[in-house]
Amino acid sequence: xxxxxxxxxxxxxxxxxxxxxxxxxxxxxxxxxxxxxxxxxxxxxxxxxxxxxxxxxxxxxxxxxxxxxxxxxxxxxxxxxxxxxxxxxxxxxxxxxxxxxxxxxxxxxxxxxxxxxxxxxxxxxxxxxxxxxxxxxxxxxxxxxxxxxxxxxxxxxxxxxxxxxxxxxxxxxxxxxxxxxxxxxxxxxxxxxxxxxxxxxxxxxxxxxxxxxxxxxxxxxxxxxxxxxxxxxxxxxxxxxxxxxxxxxxxxxxxxxxxxxxxxxxxxxxxxxxxxxxxxxxxxxxxxxxxxxxxxxxxxxxxxxxxxxxx
Amino acid sequence: xxxxxxxxxxxxxxxxxxxxxxxxxxxxxxxxxxxxxxxxxxxxxxxxxxxxxxxxxxxxxxxxxxxxxxxxxxxxxxxxxxxxxxxxxxxxxxxxxxxxxxxxxxxxxxxxxxxxxxxxxxxxxxxxxxxxxxxxxxxxxxxxxxxxxxxxxxxxxxxxxxxxxxxxxxxxxxxxxxxxxxxxxxxxxxxxxxxxxxxxxxxxxxxxxxxxxxxxxxxxxxxxxxxxxxxxxxxxxxxxxxxxxxxxxxxxxxxxxxxxxxxxxxxxxxxxxxxxxxxxxxxxxxxxxxxxx
Numbered sequence: 001x002x003x004x005x006x007x008x009x010x011x012x013x014x015x016x017x018x019x020x021x022x023x024x025x026x027x028x029x030x031x032x033x034x035x036x037x038x039x040x041x042x043x044x045x046x047x048x049x050x051x052x053x054x055x056x057x058x059x060x061x062x063x064x065x066x067x068x069x070x071x072x073x074x075x076x077x078x079x080x081x082x083x084x085x086x087x088x089x090x091x092x093x094x095x096x097x098x099x100x101x102x103x104x105x106x107x108x109x110x111x112x113x114x115x116x117x118x119x120x121x122x123x124x125x126x127x128x129x130x131x132x133x134x135x136x137x138x139x140x141x142x143x144x145x146x147x148x149x150x151x152x153x154x155x156x157x158x159x160x161x162x163x164x165x166x167x168x169x170x171x172x173x174x175x176x177x178x179x180x181x182x183x184x185x186x187x188x189x190x191x192x193x194x195x196x197x198x199x200x201x202x203x204x205x206x207x208x209x210x211x212x213x214x215x216x217x218x219x220x221x222x223x224x225x226x227x228x229x230x231x232x233x234x235x236x237x238x239x240x241x242x243x244x245x246x247x248x249x250x251x252x253x254x255x256x257x258x259x260x261x262x263x264x265x266x267x268x269x270x271x272x273x274x275x276x277x278x279x280x281x282x283x284x285x286x287x288x289x290x291x292x293x294x295x296x297x298x299x300x301x302x303x304x305x306x307x308x309x310x311x
Numbered sequence: 312x313x314x315x316x317x318x319x320x321x322x323x324x325x326x327x328x329x330x331x332x333x334x335x336x337x338x339x340x341x342x343x344x345x346x347x348x349x350x351x352x353x354x355x356x357x358x359x360x361x362x363x364x365x366x367x368x369x370x371x372x373x374x375x376x377x378x379x380x381x382x383x384x385x386x387x388x389x390x391x392x393x394x395x396x397x398x399x400x401x402x403x404x405x406x407x408x409x410x411x412x413x414x415x416x417x418x419x420x421x422x423x424x425x426x427x428x429x430x431x432x433x434x435x436x437x438x439x440x441x442x443x444x445x446x447x448x449x450x451x452x453x454x455x456x457x458x459x460x461x462x463x464x465x466x467x468x469x470x471x472x473x474x475x476x477x478x479x480x481x482x483x484x485x486x487x488x489x490x491x492x493x494x495x496x497x498x499x500x501x502x503x504x505x506x507x508x509x510x511x512x513x514x515x516x517x518x519x520x521x522x523x524x525x526x527x528x529x530x531x532x533x534x535x536x537x538x539x540x541x542x543x544x545x546x547x548x549x550x551x552x553x554x555x556x557x558x559x560x561x562x563x564x565x566x567x568x569x570x571x572x573x574x575x576x577x578x579x580x581x582x583x584x585x586x587x588x589x590x591x592x593x594x595x596x597x598x599x600x601x602x603x604x
Contacts, residue, residue, distance in 0.1 A: 021429070035473060039451035112343075119346075119351070125583070126558070129579050132572055133573060148373040246541040250541075262447070266450070267545070283452075284450065286449070
């Protein structure tokens with residue numbers, strides 16, 4: 001009796017049931033296809049069109065000339081390198097820093113909860129606001145926090161007027177952008193890694209300690225292998241968001257001084273140069289590049305989900 | 312100091328080891344505190360500067376103990392001679408809240424079809440959602456702009472609601488799936504045997520049980536919508552301007568503005584700070600796409 005009543009809901013039987021199961025999914029799926037996939041198809045088409053909004057009468061099919069323009073344009077290639085450098089630099093440094101902080105916070109000590117809470121604060125400042133504060137209140141050459149601190153330290157020795165005053169953004173433009181981003185993303189890495197650390201099998205570690213394993217051995221042979229998937233996940237998510245970063249570059253350097261990354265360059269080609277064809281070609285190149293990276297990355301994620309199993 | 316150290320040493324190797332361990336612990340705790348303070352430093356500096364007058368904010372070396380004043384907040388909100396921030400804040404709130412509602416409206420049923428009663432290729436579908444998140448949004452910016460222009464949607468809140476819904480739906484679907492997958496299947500089966508239909512099941516069992524997850528998902532979608540700037544700066548204008556875009560336009564003013572920048576930044580970040588601190592742990596689960604429980 002019960003098995004008969006369970007049957008229609010528990011097993012996928014018949015066409016009607018298959019469709020019934022799909023119904024709740026359809027609105028989301030259709031919405032996503034329309035809003036995210038159709039624009040990409042449009043981008044693909046425009047990328048083959050010779051189209052600059054400044055010359056509205058001169059629009060026509062252009063074969064691969066936009067792609068040729070993208071690949072021969074030094075600025076675009078430069079921005080590819082900047083994007084890679086910025087992403088790898090920010091992700092690596094914030095991952096290492098985040099791991100160190102997570103390890104420090106994994107111990108019991110006075111004020112642990114407070115330190116954890118204050119560590120998260122940078123991640124909760126609106127990105128544009130944080131970029132603005134870094135640019136004006138921290139890196140500013142005449143009254144920023146960094147130079148102010150230098151003056152104060154030199155002032156302690158009565159040498160305030162001899163304190164080095166560095167124009168940070170001009171001297172180190174890319175490092176300035178990276179500093180703001182690392183500051184903002186380390187807490188995020190820390191949170192993920194801390195969650196991973198709390199999931200460690202403590203009894204096994206205790207047993208290893210009793211067997212005389214040193215802290216370094218435990219870290220290398222037990223903590224690191226356990227943390228591998230969390231490190232990968234944190235790196236993956238960091239990459240997704242930092243590759244697309246626009247706010248920090250736009251605000252701190254306005255893409256100047258060799259800091260223009262791909263999102264900024266495409267934005268500029270669209271709305272300043274108004275070269276729709278070339279910008280679309282650049283967009284397609286970025287999408288293909290991301291897809292290649294994403295295929296590798298998705299394998300990592302699927303290994304993360306394996307233990308979830310099927311229902 | 313030396314007396315304690317030598318005392319410990321003479322007491323035998325066991326105590327020395329414990330002693331060393333304890334001292335190491337103190338150092339590590341101090342290090343944790345120092346790093347924490349370095350990271351929160353810019354936030355505190357921002358807060359302090361926002362509470363100083365413009366002249367006190369622009370000194371070198373910094374005047375830490377200058378008198379506090381709410382002047383900068385007053386001039387940001389009261390908009391003495393500047394643009395009024397309220398329309399931008401209200402737009403941001405409206406767009407973020409409505410798009411979050413839409414995201415949940417789409418994501419919860421989708422998550423149901425991906426976990427509780429899964430469609431055949433549920434994992435492929437889930438990965439499709441994720442790939443849309445991996446494609447750089449900027450590549451779709453021009454077509455969205457052109458389509459919005461033809462449909463006369465430029466500079467309307469509706470356009471931003473659509474954009475942010477699509478931006479957050481993948482994360483929300485992943486996150487809600489991981490929450491729904493945790494629900495005990497037996498309870499659902501029991502309810503079904505009692506003759507509950509899909510809608511009753513949703514309203515009376517799934518929604519109440521998954522409500523912490525729904526709240527967490529909603530918070531994250533709200534934060535991302537509130538923070539977004541690239542699309543907002545291109546697709547909004549005078550009527551639908553959002554808070555981040557307002558913030559960048561706000562800073563072009565001449566003269567001393569450091570304190571005002573900090574006050575404005577804090578004011579704009581406040582909803583996110585409140586929401587984020589309220590849901591620290593949920594934040595991790597959401598941002599890690601549900602991979603971390």
